[in-house]
Amino acid sequence: MGGYALTYAELDRDVNRLTAAFLGLGVRPGDRVAIMAENCVEFVVVAFAAMKAGAWFVPLNFRYGPAELAYVLRDITPRVVVAGTGYADAVEAALADPPGVPDRPAVVVLDERDRAGGDRLAYRDLLATDPGAEPVDLAEPGGIATVLYTSGTTGFPKGVLATHDATVRLLPVYAIEGDLRSGDVMLISMPLFHGGGLVIQLFPALAFGATVVLTGRGFSPDGVLRLIERERVTVTLWSPTMLAMILRDTDAARYDTTSLTKIWYGSSPIASTTLARARRAFPRAGFYQWYGTTEATTIAVLRPEDHDTRGDQTGREVFLVDARIVDAQGAEVPVGGTGEVVVSATGTCMAGYHNKPEATAATIRGGWLHTGDLAVRGTEGFFTVIDRISDVIISGGENIYPGEVEEALYSHPAVAEAAVFGVPDEVYGEAVAAAVVLLPGAQATPAELTAHVAERIARYKRPSKLLVLDRLPRNASGKVLKRTLRDDFVTSVKAGSA
The missing domain is CATH 3.30.300.30 (ANL, C-terminal domain)
Incomplete structure (x- = not known):
């Protein structure tokens, strides 16, 4: 955490102060609070303060180019934008990009050095707000909690709307299927603007009282392994690319990683050779493969005990999720058949795409969310994702x-x-x-x-x-x-x- 740590009581204190400050800036339920920042403690405070104020929390990808950032800000029309170190000018330029964002939002900077010019507000000043009595939690169960923008491999990103209900309903999955416990130390090296960092790691870890360790921008294999050794990390989530970088760029045996008992991985397909090498490099860790999409969140898991016998498969549907493999007519395919992965659109799925009713209708049909992923149906509820339909x-x-x-x-x-x-x-x-x-x-x-x-x-x-x-x-x-x-x-x- 770069030397900056908060207890749960201190986190609650700061969230209450920032909630009061947001309300003082005119934030009301249904407004949007966005942040463009690298992983940091302030990011977590902003997230929970926004949601407590009843606003939609919108994490922005700090890798966006000018056109993407301007598009997303116009699409979401935030009431407040929080800018991390070095990002305030990019935010200001995007807000001014023609035709601009109506009703200019308040711009809050985390770093005092970014305050120069304009009417930017300092996070530190907002955090000094005395809330008096604890602010009332204005979040409604069916209201929107977060807006995560998709990766945009086929055009500009789409904002995925997730309700508080759906977000909370998913939390037990990571305890039941991922063996997350209150005594765990969770290392988050995935960016918090990503569903992997925010939804799969941060929210469950805090919900179950675990310790959270954050890394900043960039992924340093040696830096991550040093953190695991120093903080006695017990669980983390890595993408296959991160695992490949660790295996390629460093020697895990040089570090004491014996505390690491759970390695979650996902977000893209993993090469079997990479997985085999990773299991040899971290022999004390159980490996858990998560499969999901931004729209459907977590769909399936391959637990440690299944890796030896079903290591070439994606997994089976997780607790509380109803997933099926269907043909073009919507009928479930037999074992060995190939079809699209669909998920019951109730419970943990998105409420829809922001400002895109046609795209929502094309994705959620007949009560089922269509992932666009092709999979082969296996036995005992297991299946294997083989590709995107659009990539065949x-x-x-x-x-x-x-x-x-x-x-x-x-x-x-x-x-x-x-x-x-x-x-x-x-x-x-x-x-x-x-x-x-x-x-x-x-x-x-x-x-x-x-x-x-x-x-x-x-x-x-x-x-x-x-x-x-x-x-x-x-x-x-x-x-x-x-x-x-x-x-x-x-x-x-x-x-x-x-």
């Missing part, structure tokens, strides 16, 4: 799942990252293309990698084009932008350079 490549009438090709690429010892996507083909409609990033110091030619893949999967699935890149394009949430790879490939073909 149809070549010569055959369905090719990029995830299968990516897994074959990851099995090559030189490959650090891989992305497979479809490109136009005059004969087959679509052809398979791939982009890979090699491990530092590793060497492999496109021909060698293509031959490696051809030995492991059907020949028609192997990439007809394979590019070795320095890095893969990613959006503000870190997801690979296959659309950009596809567009760049098409452009290069037209230019005659592919």
